[in-house]
Amino acid sequence: MTTALPFISVVIPIYNGETDLPDLMACLWRQTYPADWVEYLLVDNNSGDRTYSLLQDYADCAQKREMRLVPLQAVAIQSSYAARNCGVKQAQGEIIAFTDADCRPEPQWLMELMGPFLTDDRSDSAPVGIVAGEVTALPSHNWLETFADRQETLSQKHTLAHSFRPYGQTANLAVRRSIFDQTGLFRPYLTTGGDADMCWRILASGNWRIEFAEQAIVKHRHRSTLAELQKQWQRYGRSNQYLHHLHNVALSREFTWREYLYRWSRWGLKELPTTLVKIALGKADWLDVLTTPIGLYCTQARSHGQQQAQLPPQAEQIEWLSH
Numbered sequence: 394m395t396t397a398l399p400f401i402s403v404v405i406p407i408y409n410g411e412t413d414l415p416d417l418m419a420c421l422w423r424q425t426y427p428a429d430w431v432e433y434l435l436v437d438n439n440s441g442d443r444t445y446s447l448l449q450d451y452a453d454c455a456q457k458r459e460m461r462l463v464p465l466q467a468v469a470i471q472s473s474y475a476a477r478n479c480g481v482k483q484a485q486g487e488i489i490a491f492t493d494a495d496c497r498p499e500p501q502w503l504m505e506l507m508g509p510f511l512t513d514d515r516s517d518s519a520p521v522g523i524v525a526g527e528v529t530a531l532p533s534h535n536w537l538e539t540f541a542d543r544q545e546t547l548s549q550k551h552t553l554a555h556s557f558r559p560y561g562q563t564a565n566l567a568v569r570r571s572i573f574d575q576t577g578l579f580r581p582y583l584t585t586g587g588d589a590d591m592c593w594r595i596l597a598s599g600n601w602r603i604e605f606a607e608q609a610i611v612k613h614r615h616r617s618t619l620a621e622l623q624k625q626w627q628r629y630g631r632s633n634q635y636l637h638h639l640h641n642v643a644l645s646r647e648f649t650w651r652e653y654l655y656r657w658s659r660w661g662l663k664e665l666p667t668t669l670v671k672i673a674l675g676k677a678d679w680l681d682v683l684t685t686p687i688g689l690y691c692t693q694a695r696s697h698g699q700q701q702a703q704l705p706p707q708a709e710q711i712e713w714l715s716h
């Protein structure tokens with residue numbers, strides 16, 4: 394069993410993150426992982442606000458705290474995956490950890506995320522190459538956020554149970570740096586689905602396995618408006634289409650108009666009256682009334698994204714460390 398702590402490089406892509414940076418940095422300052430064993434590479438992806446100048450200010454503050462914070466810029470390609478590649482290329486760590494600017498890592502995040510790497514003593518399978526931490530919700534501010542929280546929309550449990558292969562979202566993920574020499578980096582022109590694509594390329598080699606660190610928690614806010622929710626699920630649909638093109642995974646089944654009609658009818662004639670009775674008995678609340686309508690709204694948005702998406706040829710390119 395390995396007990397020595399590895400040196401970690403934390404890579405965070407940022408686009409117009411001026412409002413997110415104060416809370417993000419507060420979370421990084423509070424990490425319990427030894428400061429001399431971690432570096433933070435924050436990559437400005439061609440922001441139009443003060444993101445990069447603020448990163449430079451935070452780098453000065455970090456130096457006074459005896460922390461390593463490196464502000465970087467990735468301006469050639471407008472893509473979070475291109476920004477992550479920029480960070481990985483500059484990274485010195487044995488392990489590369491990823492999160493996002495609008496995420497809020499808990500103090501024990503990095504320490505818990507390293508757990509599966511440190512306790513990897515299984516001889517009957519491939520070594521741990523990827524660790525996915527959990528993504529939970531920040532406190533809800535409205536009914537839509539509360540609904541998504543109840544559904545655990547952001548949880549890695551969903552992605553780790555994918556029918557094709559498990560994967561982790563880059564909101565909370567760690568990868569051995571040496572793997573990138575073998576499989577390449579993210580596809581820099583891909584706009585969604587790049588985390589699944591990268592994990593699947595690694596796992597397809599058969600040389601590595603993925604583990605879940607459930608106590609390595611990063612918090613994220615759910616979408617608070619129907620417009621934001623629609624964009625989120627349309628993006629999921631585009632991701633489905635891109636991954637179908639790249640890995641031949643099955644597309645999400647799309648409902649016919651008859652299925653939509655049946656589900657709406659069942660909701661109105663059966664589910665709604667039953668739920669109203671439960672509310673009267675104190676066994677449900679008004680949010681339970683909306684479970685089916687919101688679910689159908691999300692399904693339709695995902696179908697629209699899947700139908701409209703077409704992978705650009707350049708998005709098939711894989712970037713390599715040596716380039």
